[in-house]
Amino acid sequence: MAIMSDVEHKETHAFQTEVTQLLHLMIHSLYSNKEIFLRELISNASDAADKLRFEALSNAALYENDPNLELRITFDKDAKTITIADNGIGMNKEEVISNIGTIARSGTREFLKSLTGDQAKDAHLIGQFGVGFYSSFIVASSVTLTTRRAGLARDQGVRWESSGDGQYTIETVDKEKRGTEIVLHLADEHSEFLDDWRLRSIIRKFSDHVSWPILMIKPDYSKKEEDKETEEKPPEWETVNKASALWTRNKSDIKDEEYKEFYKHISHDFEEPLTHLHVRLEGKQEYTLLLYVPKRAPFDLWDRDGKHGVKLYVRRVFIMEGAKELMPRYLRFIRGIIDSSDLPLNISREILQNNPMVEAIRKGTVGKVFGLFEDLAEKEPDTFKQLWKTFGLVLKEGVIEDFSNKDKLAKLLRFASTHADTADQEVSLKDYVGRMKPDQEKIYYVTAESFPAAKNSPHLEIFRKKGIEVLLLSDRVDEWLVNHLTEFEGKSLQSVAKGGLDLGKLENEEEKKDLEKKEGDFKGLLERVKKSLGETVKEVRLTHRLTDSPACLVSDEHDMSATMARILKEAGQSVPASMRILELNPGHPLVVRLNNETNEDRFNDLAHILYDQSMLGEGGQLDDPPGFIRKLNKLLLEMAS
Numbered sequence: 219m220a221i222m223s224d225v226e227h228k229e230t231h232a233f234q235t236e237v238t239q240l241l242h243l244m245i246h247s248l249y250s251n252k253e254i255f256l257r258e259l260i261s262n263a264s265d266a267a268d269k270l271r272f273e274a275l276s277n278a279a280l281y282e283n284d285p286n287l288e289l290r291i292t293f294d295k296d297a298k299t300i301t302i303a304d305n306g307i308g309m310n311k312e313e314v315i316s317n318i319g320t321i322a323r324s325g326t327r328e329f330l331k332s333l334t335g336d337q338a339k340d341a342h343l344i345g346q347f348g349v350g351f352y353s354s355f356i357v358a359s360s361v362t363l364t365t366r367r368a369g370l371a372r373d374q375g376v377r378w379e380s381s382g383d384g385q386y387t388i389e390t391v392d393k394e395k396r397g398t399e400i401v402l403h404l405a406d407e408h409s410e411f412l413d414d415w416r417l418r419s420i421i422r423k424f425s426d427h428v429s430w431p432i433l434m435i436k437p438d439y440s441k442k443e444e445d446k447e448t449e450e451k452p453p454e455w456e457t458v459n460k461a462s463a464l465w466t467r468n469k470s471d472i473k474d475e476e477y478k479e480f481y482k483h484i485s486h487d488f489e490e491p492l493t494h495l496h497v498r499l500e501g502k503q504e505y506t507l508l509l510y511v512p513k514r515a516p517f518d519l520w521d522r523d524g525k526h527g528v529k530l531y532v533r534r535v536f537i538m539e540g541a542k543e544l545m546p547r548y549l550r551f552i553r554g555i556i557d558s559s560d561l562p563l564n565i566s567r568e569i570l571q572n573n574p575m576v577e578a579i580r581k582g583t584v585g586k587v588f589g590l591f592e593d594l595a596e597k598e599p600d601t602f603k604q605l606w607k608t609f610g611l612v613l614k615e616g617v618i619e620d621f622s623n624k625d626k627l628a629k630l631l632r633f634a635s636t637h638a639d640t641a642d643q644e645v646s647l648k649d650y651v652g653r654m655k656p657d658q659e660k661i662y663y664v665t666a667e668s669f670p671a672a673k674n675s676p677h678l679e680i681f682r683k684k685g686i687e688v689l690l691l692s693d694r695v696d697e698w699l700v701n702h703l704t705e706f707e708g709k710s711l712q713s714v715a716k717g718g719l720d721l722g723k724l725e726n727e728e729e730k731k732d733l734e735k736k737e738g739d740f741k742g743l744l745e746r747v748k749k750s751l752g753e754t755v756k757e758v759r760l761t762h763r764l765t766d767s768p769a770c771l772v773s774d775e776h777d778m779s780a781t782m783a784r785i786l787k788e789a790g791q792s793v794p795a796s797m798r799i800l801e802l803n804p805g806h807p808l809v810v811r812l813n814n815e816t817n818e819d820r821f822n823d824l825a826h827i828l829y830d831q832s833m834l835g836e837g838g839q840l841d842d843p844p845g846f847i848r849k850l851n852k853l854l855l856e857m858a859s
């Protein structure tokens with residue numbers, strides 16, 4: 219009868235399609251690192267103990283008279299099982315379904331699409347995604363998870379079972395002890411893990427620093443094989459790991475390897491971190507930081523609601539993860555822990571906001587992170603290069619969002635420039651200033667929507683001729699960046715595509731005189747072109763910023779840049795129409811020819827073509843592309859005949 223009702227109560231659910239796909243890929247690509255399943259399950263169990271301790275701060279009954287939080291790992295050679303049990307927070311049925319049967323993270327589908335089938339590449343990508351519970355299926359042909367949430371009645375346990383083949387069953391069961399027990403039924407080819415020594419060495423290697431004791435049964439070597447069955451004595455448990463929070467130990471006692479393993483433990487990353495920072499701050503506020511910069515961007519770096527990576531502890535008690543108040547958004551890629559000695563243990567998310575103590579910790583932490591970055595830039599330029607490549611775009615957001623640290627951030631910024639003329643962003647503002655011409659007063663930059671468009675911008679012609687370096691900005695965020703960063707060490711930043719060409723003392727008198735003279739010669743032309751183009755342009759004037767191109771468009775000093783206007787338009791925002799200024803190169807044969815053109819029709823066509831090609835040249839879009847083509851073909855035909 220009991221079996222009948224069991225069967226009746228067992229529900230079968232299908233995995234979310236993404237889960238099945240992920241499982242398949244994970245098993246395939248992590249095969250050569252299969253022992254990580256244990257680290258992942260231990261991490262989850264340790265988190266569960268953390269969560270229980272936190273909830274029990276306000277509700278001690280959750281301990282159910284069993285306050286010693288620990289993990290127990292056993293194996294059974296005959297049954298071919300490994301069991302990982304914790305007396306942590308546990309899960310109720312809804313939690314099991316949503317945590318274990320689905321992947322709720324946005325961007326999962328895109329992530330799966332990016333997988334290639336190439337084992338090494340995919341392993342990296344899966345590392346960025348985070349491995350977690352599903353790694354059990356790397357070694358297990360089926361997994362049984364039995365859990366009961368702390369505080370629920372013992373008949374409210376839940377059993378979840380799956381062979382990782384697209385579906386799972388779930389049923390309500392009796393579970394005396396709160397917490398979670400995971401039984402891995404090992405596939406035959408993985409029976410190597412059914413070994414005391416092997417399991418202990420994996421635990422020491424990966425999970426030594428887990429704060430909770432990880433217990434295993436003490437092997438009794440005196441016991442003979444045949445005595446085993448009759449043995450009545452209860453097993454003797456012993457702690458396998460150090461079981462002390464890594465960050466509380468002295469830096470000098472911690473091996474690099476331990477730092478790395480701890481990173482993998484807290485981040486579920488599969489790769490080593492790029493670098494880390496471990497400091498204890500003492501002063502008005504006492505707290506310890508153990509922070510890491512990952513090697514690769516987490517897959518949800520651009521997800522506005524993506525996880526923040528820092529966990530908050532108070533006097534070694536885990537309080538919460540993703541504490542946004544402790545780390546600015548532009549440092550969201552940092553992983554690690556902040557352990558405060560002064561915050562109250564019962565601190566809630568609400569209290570975190572606008573709390574002066576939290577504010578002080580955040581300020582100190584950000585300062586330390588900047589210190590780390592500056593140090594890297596100076597002493598380990600290659601590491602910094604990698605950091606900038608991966609997270610530079612995010613750091614640029616900081617200039618816009620964090621006024622108080624703008625100057626510090628400005629020192630970290632790296633750009634492409636005409637100095638190397640490559641797309642690599644490696645020039646700091648300090649480098650630039652160091653290379654400025656003796657009479658140069660400003661830091662020049664050009665913004666465009668792509669690197670080639672920036673590099674080949676006609677606005678650069680005079681700068682290239684004179685050997686003046688220009689920063690080539692082609693990340694979208696750069697437009698906002700230059701709006702917020704208007705100067706560096708007293709030198710203002712100047713767009714080469716805005717306002718009149720202002721080279722200050724770099725301009726020689728002859729050039730100025732030459733232009734003034736030409737203005738007389740071309741006065742009539744400028745008026746004619748303006749008349750022909752009408753309201754399309756604000757003004758038509760001569761320039762000597764061009765050496766090769768006949769014409770270019772510039773914006774008024776205080777108008778929105780063309781790149782910015784295009785970005786906003788694309789994002790569906792209405793942009794105030796700001797007319798551009800058409801500048802003509804008086805030295806260019808086309809402009810000279812236009813000046814001598816007497817046929818009104820041809821003059822109009824040529825004037826429009828000059829405007830349209832200036833627009834195309836800066837990566838802009840024409841209002842009337844077929845019109846442009848028609849005019850161009852007309853001219854080509856005239857040429858041919």
Ligand code: ADP
Nearest residue numbers: 262263266308309317318348350351352398486
């Ligand atoms: P992640 O740990 O990256 O969130 P997992 O797939 O490993 O992803 O786990 C999903 C969720 O399932 C966890 O966030 C947690 O809420 C829950 N979970 C996993 N293992 C346990 C456990 N031993 N005890 C309680 N909850 C757990």
